[in-house]
Amino acid sequence: MSETTPLLALPLLAAAQAQKHVTHNEALTLLDAATQLAVLDRTRTTPPGAPVNGDRHLVAAGASGDWAGHAGQIALYDGGWRFLGPRAGWRAFVAAERLDLIHDGTGWSDLLAGTPSGGAVALRAVEEELVLAGSFVASAMVIPNRAICLGVASRTVTAITGATSYGVGIAGETTKFGGTLGIAAGASNVGVIGPQAFYADTPLRITAAGGSFTGGRVKLVLYTLAFTAPA
Known part of the structure; x- marks a missing residue:
């Protein structure tokens, strides 16, 4: 019979095992970590400096130190890793990303x-906060090549000066996802478009x-x- x-x-408990509570508690700890699985992040290659018991991380590729050799695994802190x-x-x-992942084996x-x-x-949602200056600002985010864009949402985080409004779009269609948008802090817009395929990486811009x-x-x-x- 397997020991796990x-x-x-x-x-698993062994027959006539002494200190059964140690094995039992270890099993409960692992079960507690795996049930309703949620991790804090998935980008770390080394452990955080001040972990708290119960913290879980998805170990990133290239992990080192105490996490070496555990890329793709769930790191649980319980007095040790x-x-x-x-x-x-x-x-x-x-x-950290409000994102659901699934493991395919x-x-x-x-x-x-x-x-x-x-x-x-x-289905993907990515965000970026831009500092505004000049006639327009290009985003580092791009609508990916051979993807379908569903929309772009915007929010004015701090009040805009210099312009009386702004548009969110792409080069040549500067208000594709919204025009005459509010410059006051808190103004927002959800620029939904009919699903559109893009055939080149296309940067967003605020004009x-x-x-x-x-x-x-x-x-x-x-x-x-x-x-x-498919492969």
């Missing part, structure tokens, strides 16, 4: 659906109206459907 359970590798190896079908919520992904040979579709930007900050959120070809 086949799926979660929880330690211990690790849970995921299996196909595990789901995890990444708190090889790695973690944010796919909505997929095929046995690797075809897949993913001033009624004068050039001399200050202010705007946050953008880009919503897309992304696709993967």
